[in-house]
Amino acid sequence: xxxxxxxxxxxxxxxxxxxxxxxxxxxRRRLQNPDLILKGLVQQGQTALDIGxxxxxxxxALAKHAGPSGRVICVDMQDKMLEAAKRRAERAxxxxxxxxxxxxxxxxGLNIYADFALAFWMVHEVGDQGKFIDxxxxxxxxxxxxxxxxxxxxxxxxxxxxxxSTAEACGFEVVSRPAIAxxxxxxxxxx
Numbered sequence: 001x002x003x004x005x006x007x008x009x010x011x012x013x014x015x016x017x018x019x020x021x022x023x024x025x026x027x028r029r030r031l032q033n034p035d036l037i038l039k040g041l042v043q044q045g046q047t048a049l050d051i052g053x054x055x056x057x058x059x060x061a062l063a064k065h066a067g068p069s070g071r072v073i074c075v076d077m078q079d080k081m082l083e084a085a086k087r088r089a090e091r092a093x094x095x096x097x098x099x100x101x102x103x104x105x106x107x108x109g110l111n112i113y114a115d116f117a118l119a120f121w122m123v124h125e126v127g128d129q130g131k132f133i134d135x136x137x138x139x140x141x142x143x144x145x146x147x148x149x150x151x152x153x154x155x156x157x158x159x160x161x162x163x164x165s166t167a168e169a170c171g172f173e174v175v176s177r178p179a180i181a182x183x184x185x186x187x188x189x190x191x
Contacts, residue, residue, distance in 0.1 A: 031181040034061035038118075041147060041187075045069040046115040049139060051108065052076060052122030056085030056098075062118065063094040072098045075108055108135050117146045121183070124155045129163055133170045140190045146172065149185040160184040 034057060042048045044067040050059045053074035062072045074085050082100045089095040103109050105127070117136050126132045136146055148167065150160055164174065164186050172188035179185075 032183075034058045035064070037147075037178075037180055038062060038065055041145060042066050042070070042116050047071045047073070047112065049110075049114045049117040049136075050074050051103075051117060051119045051136065052125070053085055054081050056088045058118055058120055059085055059098060060088060060092050060094060062116075063089070063092075063097040066097060068097060070097060073110065073112065073114070074098055074100050075103050075110070077103050077105060108132075108139070110139055112139060113141045113144075114139055115141055115144050117144070119146070120149045121151045121154075123148055123163060124150055124159070130166050130170060133163075133167050133172070137170055137172060137190055142190060144190045145175065146188040146190070147178070147185065148188060149180050149183045152182050152184055155184060157184065 038058065038061050042062055042065040044065075046066050047070065048062045048066055050056075050062055050072060053059045053076050056074060059072055059074045063070070066072055074082065074089075076082050076085070079102065082102060086095070086098075086100050089098045101108075101110060117140060119136070123129060123132065140146065146167075148163070150163070155163075167186070167188050168174065171191055173191045175187040175189050177186050
């Protein structure tokens with residue numbers, strides 16, 4: 001690992017819960033508006049997964065898009081993240097649409113079928129990306145979509161392209177590469 005990798009905190013790690021308070025602020029909402037990023041990806045009545053949901057930055061928008069007849073499963077491996085996301089859902093009046101699930105570092109531990117999955121700025125924290133992507137694919141309905149976004153500073157273009165190649169090898173096809181500020185992103189479809 002070179003000095004730049006160390007300074008940019010590249011490599012395997014899990015974002016600590018206390019750091020996520022910095023992720024939900026007015027500047028980020030201008031640059032990464034969850035409603036705009038998710039527009040058209042989740043419809044009323046659908047089931048969506050927010051994997052690595054943190055404090056629910058995208059989960060709340062997913063719940064609005066899925067509507068009262070839909071369902072959002074918020075997945076994280078840190079209790080404090082899930083507790084914060086649950087409090088935010090209750091304050092927003094969306095707790096009946098949202099479910100909270102603690103995963104482990106080795107498995108999502110879910111047995112559902114979803115229409116959409118989101119992994120925003122977290123796949124670089126996964127030790128075995130192939131296993132993780134296979135598990136996400138197994139949770140999606142045929143034709144289900146998966147938006148995978150990684151932080152541009154933490155994840156090099158080469159590393160991101162390797163993740164995309166892994167997803168293709170797992171049975172996903174690339175639909176598009178949406179432009180998301182400060183991110184490298186790909187929209188995948190279960191083939």
